[in-house]
Amino acid sequence: MGLDVRLPIGLMFAIIGILLSGYGMLAPHAEHASLNTGWGCVMLAVGAFMLWLSRRSKK
Amino acid sequence: MQLIAIDWIILGVYFVFVLGIGYALRRYMRTSSDYFLSGRSIPAWVAGLAFLSANLGAQEVIGMAASGAKYGMATSHFYWIGAIPAMVFLGVFMMPFYYGSRARSVPEYLKLRFDEKTRGLNAISFAAMTIFSSGISMYAMALLTNLLLGWSFGFSIWVCAIVVLLYILFGGLTSAIYNEVLQFFLIVFGFAPLVFVGLQRVGGWSGLQTALEEVARSRGFADGAWTQTWSIAGDAAANPMGIEWFGIAMGLGFVLSFGYWCTDFLVVQRAMAANSMSAARRTPLIAAVPKMLFPFLVIVPGMIAIALTHHSATSGFALPLKTDGSFNYDLAMPMLLVHYFPHGLLGLGITALFASFMSGMAGNVSAFNTVWTYDIYQAYIRKGASDHHYLNMGRSATVVGVCLSVAAAYVANRFNNIMDMLQLLFAFVNAPLFATFLLGMFWKRATGHGAFFGLLGGSLAAALHHGLTLPHGAAAGVKGGWLTVLDTYPSEMAQNFWTAIYAFTACFVLTIAISLVTRPRDEKSLVGLVYALTAREVEQEAAWYTRPAPLGIAVLAAMILLNLWFW
Numbered sequence: 001m002g003l004d005v006r007l008p009i010g011l012m013f014a015i016i017g018i019l020l021s022g023y024g025m026l027a028p029h030a031e032h033a034s035l036n037t038g039w040g041c042v043m044l045a046v047g048a049f050m051l052w053l054s055r056r057s058k059k
Numbered sequence: 060m061q062l063i064a065i066d067w068i069i070l071g072v073y074f075v076f077v078l079g080i081g082y083a084l085r086r087y088m089r090t091s092s093d094y095f096l097s098g099r100s101i102p103a104w105v106a107g108l109a110f111l112s113a114n115l116g117a118q119e120v121i122g123m124a125a126s127g128a129k130y131g132m133a134t135s136h137f138y139w140i141g142a143i144p145a146m147v148f149l150g151v152f153m154m155p156f157y158y159g160s161r162a163r164s165v166p167e168y169l170k171l172r173f174d175e176k177t178r179g180l181n182a183i184s185f186a187a188m189t190i191f192s193s194g195i196s197m198y199a200m201a202l203l204t205n206l207l208l209g210w211s212f213g214f215s216i217w218v219c220a221i222v223v224l225l226y227i228l229f230g231g232l233t234s235a236i237y238n239e240v241l242q243f244f245l246i247v248f249g250f251a252p253l254v255f256v257g258l259q260r261v262g263g264w265s266g267l268q269t270a271l272e273e274v275a276r277s278r279g280f281a282d283g284a285w286t287q288t289w290s291i292a293g294d295a296a297a298n299p300m301g302i303e304w305f306g307i308a309m310g311l312g313f314v315l316s317f318g319y320w321c322t323d324f325l326v327v328q329r330a331m332a333a334n335s336m337s338a339a340r341r342t343p344l345i346a347a348v349p350k351m352l353f354p355f356l357v358i359v360p361g362m363i364a365i366a367l368t369h370h371s372a373t374s375g376f377a378l379p380l381k382t383d384g385s386f387n388y389d390l391a392m393p394m395l396l397v398h399y400f401p402h403g404l405l406g407l408g409i410t411a412l413f414a415s416f417m418s419g420m421a422g423n424v425s426a427f428n429t430v431w432t433y434d435i436y437q438a439y440i441r442k443g444a445s446d447h448h449y450l451n452m453g454r455s456a457t458v459v460g461v462c463l464s465v466a467a468a469y470v471a472n473r474f475n476n477i478m479d480m481l482q483l484l485f486a487f488v489n490a491p492l493f494a495t496f497l498l499g500m501f502w503k504r505a506t507g508h509g510a511f512f513g514l515l516g517g518s519l520a521a522a523l524h525h526g527l528t529l530p531h532g533a534a535a536g537v538k539g540g541w542l543t544v545l546d547t548y549p550s551e552m553a554q555n556f557w558t559a560i561y562a563f564t565a566c567f568v569l570t571i572a573i574s575l576v577t578r579p580r581d582e583k584s585l586v587g588l589v590y591a592l593t594a595r596e597v598e599q600e601a602a603w604y605t606r607p608a609p610l611g612i613a614v615l616a617a618m619i620l621l622n623l624w625f626w
Contacts, residue, residue, distance in 0.1 A: 002087060003080070003083055003084060003087075003237070005080075005105055005237045005240050005241070008076055008079065008080055008083075008237075008241060009240065009241050009244055011076070012072060012073070012076045012241065012245075013244070013248070015072055016069055016072055016073075016407065019065065019068060019069060019072070019403075020069070020403050020404065020407065023065045023402075023403045024403060033401065035252065035256070035400075035401060035404055036401060036403040036404055039252050039404060039407075040403075042248075043248060046244075046248065
């Protein structure tokens with residue numbers, strides 16, 4: 001089927017990752033903000049990896 | 060607990076993506092085969108993760124955490140011995156007949172192998188079951204969001220129902236499968252931080268173990284009752300599950316597990332959609348790898364919750380109580396979520412809960428529309444219409460299926476007992492199924508009459524056993540003993556496992572006996588459907604990890620290691 005499922009997954013993870021880590025950094029006084037930042041970065045990395053995989057397979 | 064903007068935004072991003080996937084796939088849905096079978100075009104890893112995810116409904120996630128709190132590490136029997144051997148068996152031995160026969164559904168395989176009445180029995184009971192189980196899980200989800208977030212009963216039901224309806228309506232099975240893969244990753248990454256935070260709070264793995272030993276002692280069990288799996292299974296009285304090793308191995312590990320993983324169209328459909336025989340056979344084997352590791356994601360949080368509750372004075376966390384004063388174990392996972400996740404991560408956790416719920420529901424709906432269209436509508440209502448007609452019927456069945464599940468959720472809310480009784484009925488229908496498939500695939504002499512009456516006899520045996528036995532301390536009625544009480548089991552789980560063992564045995568023996576006195580089918584018509592009459596595939600060229608047999612052995616070896624580790 002003409003859609004590589006890694007593309008939407010990668011995009012979604014990247015967006016949620018940016019949202020989470022951004023929220024964690026902008027609200028440093030909130031409790032456990034570092035948890036948001038840290039996990040947001042993990043999700044961003046996973047998203048970027050998925051996007052890279054889907055790009056690579058297209059070539 | 061109230062969600063704030065960041066949580067809603069994350070939940071919103073998820074909804075946009077699941078709907079987007081459905082919308083993007085709509086132009087590929089040209090034939091009924093595209094819609095119901097993804098045109099048999101799905102790569103092995105995608106089918107594998109969908110196979111796992113379709114089974115991973117919210118009830119599974121919440122229920123397994125609840126069992127983790129209630130029974131401890133022994134809950135992993137449901138993942139290790141209770142799933143992995145059956146998944147390997149499906150991939151290595153059974154998939155060649157499902158995929159190779161070109162059957163479009165599990166009931167259709169029964170039609171090819173046995174006869175029309177066996178297919179009809181299976182198709183109708185399966186279609187009804189998918190509707191009710193999706194309704195019951197919707198009901199559970201609505202209760203949960205009502206309790207946790209204060210949403211009205213109907214809100215989460217309608218939001219989820221409409222989103223699932225739209226994405227399956229547009230993109231059919233492919234859309235369900237793609238979203239299941241997305242939901243799989245979301246569930247893993249939404250719940251993983253909970254394990255991390257929880258372990259931190261409880262003092263790491265060793266802190267968890269110490270706390271659980273205290274929990275076990277305080278309830279009169281040996282130290283390892285919450286942290287070990289087999290060493291406490293020698294005697295039903297020695298473990299909180301109330302069941303001994305034979306019941307676990309035979310009832311759960313053999314009858315129930317093989318009956319579910321090897322014959323339930325909900326999961327088998329994912330493998331049937333794979334792009335080649337090799338991919339179809341690898342589908343359950345690929346799924347087995349994450350499946351083996353899931354206890355750490357869904358059972359451990361429950362164990363953490365009970366450990367924290369045991370030290371609630373210092374941890375500040377306590378499982379809520381039910382009205383009768385016992386722990387409400389079902390809230391273990393959700394309470395940890397709202398208690399320890401800051402806003403942001405909380406949104407992600409709630410999204411993961413929705414993802415698991417929707418993947419389970421979409422699995423039910425996409426299996427329902429296929430069985431309805433191919434095995435009931437095309438078989439009994441309208442034969443020989445155009446393919447386009449059946450494609451449209453599939454779309455209508457999707458709408459009707461979703462509406463019926465919503466109705467079932469409301470019925471469950473009004474009349475709880477009806478749902479308990481229906482679930483019981485389906486348990487009777489399902490219990491003997493594996494005997495029929497086992498004999499059908501591996502004994503060419505098995506006949507249609509044998510299969511059909513064997514199934515009926517097996518269900519009857521299950522009902523009789525249930526009517527004659529009772530779990531310890533329960534009142535006669537929906538829990539059993541509605542004929543007369545001949546025997547009591549230490550727990551409901553033990554009773555369930557033994558019901559399954561009796562049903563399987565009755566079906567197995569009856570099918571053989573009736574087959575031997577009825578006329579066998581011509582062997583030529585069974586080629587590709589029965590083991591002895593089907594040519595074995597040669598698969599030497601490929602690397603070992605892409606071949607089903609070595610892959611299956613590796614998966615089994617890893618499963619055994621995990622069991623030894625937590626012995």
